[in-house]
Ligand SMILES: NC(=O)c1ccc[n+]([C@@H]2O[C@H](COP(=O)([O-])OP(=O)(O)OC[C@H]3O[C@@H](n4cnc5c(N)ncnc54)[C@H](O)[C@@H]3O)[C@@H](O)[C@H]2O)c1
């Protein structure tokens with residue numbers, strides 16, 4: 467038996483591979499390496515280069531490796547890019563996910579875990595956001611993910627497939643043992659960009675929008691350590707394997723930090739003085755998104771172990787320094 471991890475060469479997927487390998491599972495990675503890297507993947511996994519929409523390839527991998535679950539991370543992830551290129555996002559995130567679900571069903575894989583996002587909520591109204599809040603995504607990215615959730619719901623009602631859709635809030639940090647971290651070129655995520663300024667890869671950071679209706683005027687997010695996010699996936703996999711039915715759940719810590727607060731923490735943890743420049747709001751951004759994670763905690767017994775912004779920033783910074791040395795050598 468093994469687990470097929472799509473996008474296993476990416477930031478989050480490579481941590482999932484570590485989480486599975488660490489508990490003795492066999493893993494097959496399928497990645498086209500558009501944004502991922504083969505060197506991020508644990509040597510214990512089998513790595514196949516290809517697209518998730520290649521149904522014949524997926525069918526072959528399922529058969530050869532006796533895959534009992536697909537964990538689907540592959541996708542395009544940058545909110546403002548999705549505003550500029552909506553059709554590209556609907557193709558890679560929605561249409562190709564449809565093809566992967568079809569291949570899962572055709573080859574008899576009974577379980578599917580999907581990377582969804584807090585972006586499905588948009589401006590949800592009251593916070594923290596529960597799973598039954600209004601789903602009004604503000605960007606093509608959020609819509610592309612919501613449509614994938616809908617396909618899974620409908621497919622699961624009609625076909626022998628159980629699924630978990632995990633709505634991640636803002637994923638950050640790196641493997642505490644230093645084996646993986648966010649390595650995306652031209653990254654756009656706040657903590658990654660700030661740490662690139664700390665190590666001298668960028669001269670300054672822009673603060674997008676200081677006129678939001680939030681306590682300090684900058685946007686608020688629920689930053690979650692990638693290792694706790696992987697803990698949620700492993701718990702969801704166990705939940706599905708135990709026959710407990712479908713699960714749609716938020717993954718966050720239920721507390722928010724503003725952009726200004728995050729940059730203060732980066733400055734304090736690194737000891738660096740960041741050049742921070744005020745810039746206009748970024749297209750597609752929500753003012754505030756904070757998770758209510760009660761459902762995940764009660765349904766699968768998820769207990770986060772790294773709920774501390776200082777450690778998130780410190781782990782991410784350690785990885786950034788590692789990348790700097792790696793690229794210099
Ligand atoms: N990073 C976050 O804060 C965040 C938040 C919410 C949800 N997510 C979701 O988590 C998932 C993983 O995100 P990430 O941050 O690791 O991104 P990433 O870009 O590092 O990883 C995505 C991986 O998928 C691969 N890929 C893309 N399209 C593919 C395709 N058609 N076929 C095969 N491989 C393909 C890429 O090469 C890459 O390795 C995404 O689906 C994203 O939408 C991420």
Ligand SMILES: O=c1ccn([C@@H]2O[C@H](COP(=O)(O)OP(=O)(O)O[C@H]3O[C@H](CO)[C@H](O)[C@H](O)[C@H]3O)[C@@H](O)[C@H]2O)c(=O)[nH]1
Nearest residue numbers: 543583584585635636654655656659672673674685725748
């Ligand atoms: O250089 C930067 C980068 C970001 N920000 C701000 O920091 C906040 C967080 O931005 P990120 O780019 O780090 O993350 P997003 O909230 O835009 O999006 C992330 O989390 C979402 C869920 O909330 C999606 O899932 C998405 O895939 C993932 O990129 C936003 O207000 C953004 O405008 C800045 O001010 N300067």
